[in-house]
Amino acid sequence: MSTMRAYEEIIDFIAAGTNPESIVAYQPSKAAKDRVADLIFREKTEGLSDDEKSELDHYMQLEHIMRLAKARAHQYVAHE
Secondary structure, three states, X not given: OOOOOOOHHHHHHHHOOOOHHHHXXXXXXXXXXXXXXXXXXXXXXXXXXXXXXXXXXXXXXXXXXXXXXHHXXXXXXXXX
């Protein structure tokens, strides 16, 4: 993944403004998914540098927040 870290996509998505429908529909790019999958694989097999571990930790925290936001957004969409 170029110079952009996988979790920066989530930050950009939030910063651009959202609504419940866009939160429900949000999916990371293939590049972001591939980067995270690579980090997870290498964490289990060969280990990660401190920077890579930090990158993965940030992504996992934001992924958790996005899951919670999607659950809440589903509630808003259901009541519209």
